[in-house]
Amino acid sequence: MAAYILLVEDEVKLARFIELELTSEGYEVRVANDGITGMTLARESPPDLAILDWMLPGLTGVELCRRLRATGSKIPIILLTAKDEVSDRVAGLDAGADDYVVKPFSIEELLARIRAHLRRVQEDNSDILQFEDLKLNRRTREVFRGERAIDLTAKEFDLLDYLMSYPRQVFSREQILEKVWGYDFVGDSNIIEVYIRYVRLKLEENGEKRLIQTVRGVGYALREN
Incomplete structure (x- = not known):
């Protein structure tokens, strides 16, 4: 079964580009353009991995990340941001993010990060059976x-x-x-x-x-x- 990825990105063109790339890689993708919608989608249908833009209308990516972790979610979360200061990286990781990709980025790098995190989850879940x-x-x-x-x-x-x-x-x-x-x-x-x-x-x-x-x-x- 294809991994389901939630993408929360308010730049519509960038979101569409990432969505097309992920879909072509075989992933199932749902897109939200603001934090509140992203949170709603995550609750309705928990994804296998989430990609969150830092600066989002309504609810920032960092706050969304924090709220997902507060619900007990352990899914891999990758933050996309133009912020590249050490303090920003620390803030993102403290909020519960697993990874941090700075804009502009290569789609190949993002895809590699996604594969690595999904592989780790698969290994962690090898002792869990679900039907x-x-x-x-x-x-x-x-x-x-x-x-x-x-x-x-x-x-x-x-x-x-x-x-x-x-x-x-x-x-x-x-x-x-x-x-x-x-x-x-x-x-x-x-x-x-x-x-x-x-x-x-x-x-x-x-x-x-x-x-x-x-x-x-x-x-x-x-x-x-």
Whole structure:
């Protein structure tokens, strides 16, 4: 899936130029020409990375950056500015910006910075699996359905981890037994049905839609329907 970038820049021609370059690189781009609109777009659909101009009408890029960080957002933020004093760089970084590109700049440099930050995020997120509103963190062994934390046993977690690692792929009971319980498991193969039921009950506790589907005669899959 293409990374989604939010660009907040009040110079319309520059914004259009950057938007075209980003789109040609395969990114999904949304553009705002003032800080308030930028904040609204960021809240409506959180981007993978934001590019903010320093001097914006309504809400400066630095203030917008500060507000995004106050909401808990950890997305990479690149500030675009004509300001090149050390004090300005410090102010931008203190507000929570990850990077700082001084105008005029080469589009190649900006694209390289974007790739570097998105690559870092991808590496940081390698322990996080997500499908629809279901999120699993391998490092902390936490699971969330939307904002709701779900308490799973060790084996329930391992089962969900396996299904989430290969979304939409159908697995037989034998495959699940081998990967989650191991070759040396001795016991009733109905253990799969029992644990699938346990995990479903926890994932659907508040009436959420079913994500672990039974594929009749084959096994189970994590998919919409």
